[in-house]
Amino acid sequence: MPAMLLRIALIGGWIIGMLAIAFWLWPSLPALQSDLTVLHENLQHGQGWRDRNPELAILSFVAVFTVAGALPIPAVVAMTLAGGAFFGFWTGLILSLAGTVLAAVVSFLMGRHLLADLVRRYLGRRIDQLDRMVDRDGALALLSLRLTPALPFFVLNTMSGLSKMSLRLFVVVTTLGVLPNKIILSGAGTQLAEVQDVSDIFGPRLIAAIAALAAFPWIARWLSRRIRQRTAVRTEQAR
Incomplete structure (x- = not known):
């Protein structure tokens, strides 16, 4: 019964939230439409430059993303959305x-070689915990942390370096942990790039993309918990 009430409350809260957003946007629809038109025109100009200079566009994006x-x-998150909007889903x-992987490697190496003393001073206890998790669970320790946003991206990378x-x-x-x-x-960014009219904001594809973004942390937590439970069972059986 409590689980059913929770589902009803979540669905009701989502509906109320969408209605509140609609009422909030209603008075400013003309200005919003103008802004959407300008943004879409700028995106088209940028994509035209991308088509004329594909190699430079790719290298520039990856370089800026990495830094x-x-x-x-x-x-x-913002760079990934921009990538989907600017290059399309697959590219x-x-x-x-x-x-993302290159940025993680740079942070990892910075933590291991350049910022070791500073990172150890502020995150020493967490680094020791990560070492114990890796000793106990192996690669699954980092995978569970990657799936759930328990630690900021930069913090987890530098901790891993030490x-x-x-x-x-x-x-x-x-690579495996950030892929989902x-x-x-990227899908959400692709859908955002197709928004040309105010009515598109409430289209099924964009709503589905927003719903997926909202649901992912919950699904990731569930997957992480399942991974830890299976690892704990295997550890007990090995003993």
Whole structure:
């Protein structure tokens, strides 16, 4: 019964939220339509430059993504959405995945070689916990942390750099761990690029993309919990 009430409350809250957004946007629809037109025109101009300079566009995007993602600023989500909007789903997905992994590697190496003392001073206890998790669960320890947004991207990367984890394992697990999120965000970015009219905001594809973004953290937590439970069972059986 409580679970059913929770579902009803969540659905009701979502409906109320969508209605509230609609009423909030209603008075400013003309201005919003004008802004959407300008944004779409700018995007088309940018895509025209991309078509004329494909190699430069790809290299520039991956380079900016790598630098921004390696810094302690929340840029990864915005850059992935931009990749889907600017390059389309598949190309945006591949480039965003490459930029994310490269940014993670840069942060990992910074934590291991350049910022070791600083990171150890502030995150020493968490690094020790990560080492114990890796000793106990192996690659699944990092995978569960990648799936859930428990730690900021930059923090987890630099912590991993000071742990016992090898760079090869870090790259493989990071690629697998961020892939589901990249798929959802690239898809959402692609849908955002197709918004030309105010009515498109409430179209089924964009609503589905927003719903997927909202649901992903819950699904990721469930997957992470299942991974930890299975690992714990295997550990007990091994004993």
